[in-house]
Amino acid sequence: QVQLVESGGGLVQAGGSLRISCAASGRTASSYTMGWFRQAPGKEREFVARIDWSAGSPAYADSVKGRFTISRDSAKNTVYLQMNSLKPEDTAVYYCAANLRNNDYRSRTAWGYWGQGTQVTVSS
Secondary structure, three states, X not given: OXXXXXXXXXXXXXXXXXXXXXXEEOOOHXXXXXXXXXXXXXXXXXXXXXXXXXXXXXXXXXXXXXXXXXXXXXXXXXXXXXXXXOOHHHOEEEXXXXXXXXXXOOOHHHEEEXXXXXXXXEEO
């Protein structure tokens, strides 16, 4: 069993930056591919970014490419999402995910564990 706890969300002005974190606990947490999804009010949960266990092969949604960076500290079992040049449309609850079970990483059903989410609000 893996527990995921997100932190670092908040309110930021458009054009600003924010870094959110996800701390994973559990014996095998460091071996999992980790990812971030987000869900805006009235919308489906969508893929944002993912990173594999060796911190290589990051992948991003087109909407955040060039603005967001995913990274991980395996010693701390923590994954980060650095968000720059934030836009009002980035406003959402951001969820951490772990244990990618197939190659369809953009699908929420491919992930085995989820955190509770952290709210990110970008004001215009």
